[in-house]
Each structure stands twice: as C-alpha cells, then as structure tokens.
C-alpha cells in the first residue's frame with residue numbers, strides 16, 4: 001500500500017512540475033545578508049564574547065574559564081549548590097562534579113559536553129551520542145564547551161558536524177520557555193529552566 | 203479534520219459578539235509577535251534574506267520528487283522506516299499497524315499542524331490509545347476540547363483566567379494559582395507521561411534532502427522529550443517541507459524563528475537523522491523512527507500553476523499576526539487548521555474552494571501579509587486568484603462580487619499609500635462595521651454602500 005502511494009505521490013509531483021521552469025538554487029546566502037553575531041564585551045565580534053552576549057540575552061548563563069584547572073575549581077564551588085548529578089557519557093573525568101549520581105529523571109543537575117557552539121544564535125550543539133536524558137530531564141543543565149569550538153555563525157558550526165552526524169544533533173539556545181499561559185513568560189516548562197555554558201580555554 | 207470554513211461569517215460573528223475577550227487576547231499576543239519580529243529584523247537585510255529563502259524553497263519545489271527520494275534514501279540508510287501517505291486514512295492505517303505491532307497504549311504528541319489536518323488524535327483514541335498533547339498551549343486547549351487557533355501559539359485566544367479555571371478543574375491547582383504554579387502542575391503531570399509513554403509523535407519544520415534530516419524548532423523542550431524518551435518516534439512531514447542542502451538549514455532555522463517570535467532561533471532545535479538507542483549504538487533515544495511523508499492535497503496545490511508558490515510556506519505565522527482581520531477573531535472562525543491569510547491561500551488548495559469559500563474574501567487586501575512573509579509568497583495575489591475563480595465558477599453571491607471590486611481598489615490605493623507596514627492595532631468597531639466583507643459581523647442594519655470608502659480612508663479617519 002505504502003509502495004503504491006509512494007509511486008502515485010512521486011508521479012503526481014513529477015507531473016505537476018513537468019511544464020514548470022525549474023528554479024535554480026541560489027547558492028550560499030550572501031555574506032552581507034547573514035544575521036550578524038552581536039559584539040562581545042571588547043566591542044568587536046569575537047566568537048566567545050558574542051556567544052556570551054547572545055546566550056545571556058536568551059536567559060542563559062555563561063562562565064569563561066581560562067583552563068582546565070580554573071574549570072575544576074569553579075566546578076567544585078558550583079557543585080555545592082546541588083545534591084545529585086547525572087553526567088553524560090561525553091564529559092571528561094576531570095570535568096565531572098563530585099556529587100552522588102542519580103538517574104536523569106531524579107538528578108538535580110545534568111552535565112554534558114557540547115560538540116560545538118554558534119555565536120550568531122547563542123546555540124550549544126549537543127550530540128545524542130553522549131545520551132539525551134541528562135541533557136533534558138534535570139532542571140539545571142551545565143554544558144562544557146571548548147573555546148576553540150565556538151564558531152561565529154550557526155552555518156559554520158553545523159558544517160563542522162556535517163561529516164559525522166549523530167542520531168540527533170540538538171541546539172540548546174536558552175532555558176526552556178513558554179508564554180502559552182496568558183502570554184506570560186515562564187521558564188523551565190519541560191526542559192531545563194537553567195542552562196549554564198562553561199567555556200574552557202581561549 | 204472536518205472543514206467548517208463555509209460557516210466563516212457565522213463563526214466570526216459569534217466569536218466577536220459572544221466572546222469579545224478573544225479579540226483582546228489575540229490582539230495582545232499578535233501585537234507582541236509583530237513587535238518582536240520587527241525588532242529582530244531591524245538590523246538585517248530582510249529583502250536579501252527573504253529573496254534567498256524564496257529561491258531555495260522554489261528550487262526545492264521544482265525538484266521535489268528527486269529531493270524526496272534523496273531524503274528517503276538517507277533516512278533508510280540510517281535505519282528509519284519511511285512511509286508515504288496520500289490521505290488521512292493512509293496515515294491512520296500506518297499508525298494502526300505501528301500501534302498494534304508494538305502494543306502502544308500511551309502517546310505523547312509535540313505540536314503538529316499536519317496532525318490536526320489528519321485528525322490523528324481522534325483516530326488514535328478510537329484505537330484505545332491515550333493521547334497527550336505536550337506543548338503547554340496545546341495541552342491547555344486539549345483539556346478544553348478546542349482546536350489550535352494559531353499555528354505558532356495554539357492557545358493565544360485564551361487568558362490566564364481561562365487556564366486557571368480549567369487547571370483547577372482538571373489538575374486541582376488553586377483557583378488563583380500563579381502562572382508559574384500552573385506551569386509547574388502541567389510539567390509534573392506531563393513529565394510522568396513522557397516517562398511512561400510508548401510512542402512520541404512530532405511534525406517536522408524541515409526535511410533536509412542531502413542528509414535526510416528532520417529539523418524541529420521549539421521553546422519548551424517538549425519536542426526534544428517527545429522525540430527522545432519514548433521507545434518509538436513517528437514524525438509526520440508534509441512533502442513540501444524539503445530543503446535541498448545541509449548548508450541551507452542554518453538560515454532557515456533563523457529566518458523562521460525570527461519571523462515567528464523574533465528570537466534568533468528557538469530555545470531548542472532537534473535535527474534528527476535516524477533512530478537512536480541501541481539501533482544507533484547510542485545510550486538512549488527511540489529504538490524506532492518512522493517518518494510519514496504526507497501528501498493530503500499538497501500535490502494538487504503543486505499542480506496549480508497559479509497557487510503552487512503557497513507551498514513555500516514555513517508556517518511562521520507572521521501573516522496571521524499582522525492581519526487586521528485575523529486579529530478580530532483568532533483562528534477558530536476560519537474553520538480549518540490554517541487561518542488568517544495563510545488559510546485564505548492554502549485551505550482552498552488543500553481541501554477545495556467550494557469547501558472553504560469565504561476565506562479568500564476574509565481580507566482587507568491591505569498587503570501587510572506579503573510584506574512580512576519570509577519566503578515572499580505573494581499572498582494578496584493568490585487571494586485574488588481564488589476570489590476570481592469563485593466569481594468565474596458562479597460560487598459567489600452579489601455581496602462578494604461587490605466586495606471584490608472594493609478590494610481591488612482598496613488594495614491598489616493602500617499599497618500606493620504604503621500604510622500597511624504601520625498597521626498594528628485592533629480595528630475599532632465602527633471600522634469593522636463598514637468593511638465590505640466584515641460588515642455582516644455586526645448587527646448593524648445599514649444598507650450596503652454602492653461605493654464604500656476605501657480601507658485606507660477608514661483607517662485614516664480612525665487614527666485621526
């Protein structure tokens with residue numbers, strides 16, 4: 001049944017287009033038309049600074065940490081605010097908080113490691129290969145990202161993942177939000193209500 | 203979904219007279235959308251962006267069969283099941299099989315307008331399956347037994363008070379609960395539902411042919427959960443959703459989000475290539491992914507030389523938000539899934555002009571919709587095509603024929619004066635009463651004017 005439907009649909013599509021002048025693909029978006037990334041603190045567009053501006057504007061939090069040692073001591077302090085943690089498979093040992101582990105649906109904190117980030121949209125790129133539940137179920141989501149993986153445009157960030165795509169590549173660009181109750185903005189509806197991007201290096 | 207568009211006038215009149223608060227809610231919400239959109243595009247070369255997006259979508263549509271086959275090949279390579287459905291009953295049969303083979307009892311749904319077209323919820327319920335909408339707005343209206351009234355904000359016609367009442371009844375929240383408490387109650391209930399559901403249903407904003415990727419934009423996280431937590435994920439994708447290349451995706455994600463809500467991109471985007479879990483050697487995620495490619499009238503629209511461009515639509519809702527006619531009633535008056543200017547051009551193509559007749563006339567021909575469309579669909583011209591055909595086929599009464607002439611002149615003049623872009627408010631009642639098509643909405647008994655004032659003249663009077 002599905003096979004016949006396939007042939008009939010494709011047949012109708014081809015028939016519909018038979019006498020139509022094919023439209024050419026315009027190629028890449030002209031660079032001048034790219035939505036600009038915001039200016040960072042330095043007043044110029046550096047990817048990490050711009051990423052921070054964008055994610056903060058969407059209600060996210062950002063910390064910049066010079067190296068792994070700085071990251072470790074920041075993490076020890078940060079982790080004191082939580083009772084339990086669920087850590088994704090991709091997070092290196094050195095960046096795992098010292099907290100009792102809990103299943104993602106019970107943990108107070110989820111920790112993951114981004115495969116990239118885009119300043120243009122303030123997006124963290126997350127792979128399903130490290131497991132999705134810890135990215136989604138805990139109310140607070142800490143995401144590690146390396147400074148050199150932060151790209152200026154979303155297009156560049158997506159392109160860098162193109163060759164080896166996981167089952168799901170997800171963009172997280174702010175805390176979960178809704179205005180569906182009387183147009184009043186609420187955070188933390190289904191996904192994490194707090195997202196913290198911890199950028200290491202730079 | 204049953205089509206009730208023929209009753210547009212009665213439905214519109216009832217909404218305006220019996221539930222005047224709907225107009226208030228819808229106007230407030232759409233104004234916010236419009237303001238945010240304007241701000242988002244303020245520092246952008248909007249013409250270059252929409253011009254590019256238009257070409258990409260037109261290219262995809264004129265090469266649609268090849269791209270659909272390419273997407274199918276990629277998805278199958280990754281272990282997804284690809285189904286093709288010509289009609290709603292095809293989709294129902296596909297679901298019936300999946301439900302039976304997997305003993306599915308509970309389904310979570312992420313917002314999908316296509317699933318509304320297909321009347322999927324009633325069908326699943328008739329199979330003994332429990333269905334839960336998980337988008338907060340969709341959940342509210344599901345409890346109320348209503349269809350969505352806007353393609354982006356399904357519950358924008360409902361106030362905080364409306365939600366308080368229904369949540370008090372159904373979830374036991376306090377009668378004066380805060381919005382945060384209401385959201386928390388819905389989250390707790392739905393969280394449990396996500397964790398126990400057998401199957402998740404989503405739509406698809408885009409289908410990238412080159413990689414077989416289904417892209418979904420959202421803000422709440424319910425789409426990520428619906429497509430990640432249950433063992434089976436079924437994605438309903440209209441065949442017109444194709445984008446040719448992976449490299450096209452980033453701009454479409456941004457343009458759609460900016461145009462819909464003014465955000466740089468949604469808080470969450472899922473870009474799905476195939477099933478997860480052990481099937482993909484991943485720690486979690488659905489073991490099965492079914493992608494249903496749905497026609498349901500789309501090939502008929504594609505075959506229409508004057509209307510096919512309507513298939514470029516990315517469902518951003520910008521044309522609804524800016525439309526002074528949509529704002530008076532919200533979406534329910536239109537009697538089908540798609541409302542506002544989009545409904546006026548698409549519904550007659552999908553389900554037939556006779557079934558949806560007054561919709562192409564539910565317009566002031568002001569042209570504001572064309573100015574905000576991110577893929578440059580010439581909406582007023584397409585509305586005009588349907589109106590012309592209605593007259594040619596003798597489907598219209600004298601009312602519409604008179605209106606048609608007025609529309610044409612109002613359109614020309616209003617475009618000349620360029621006021622459309624500034625249109626932001628709710629129309630005063632006296633303006634509505636005197637609008638050619640909308641006059642019937644009021645109980646006024648004024649005789650029709652042979653040559654009514656143009657909309658622009660009315661508008662100028664209204665704003666002094």
Ligand code: SF4
Nearest residue numbers: 515516518519521575
């Ligand atoms: S017709 Fe254009 S403006 Fe309206 S929803 Fe579709 S893409 Fe958006």
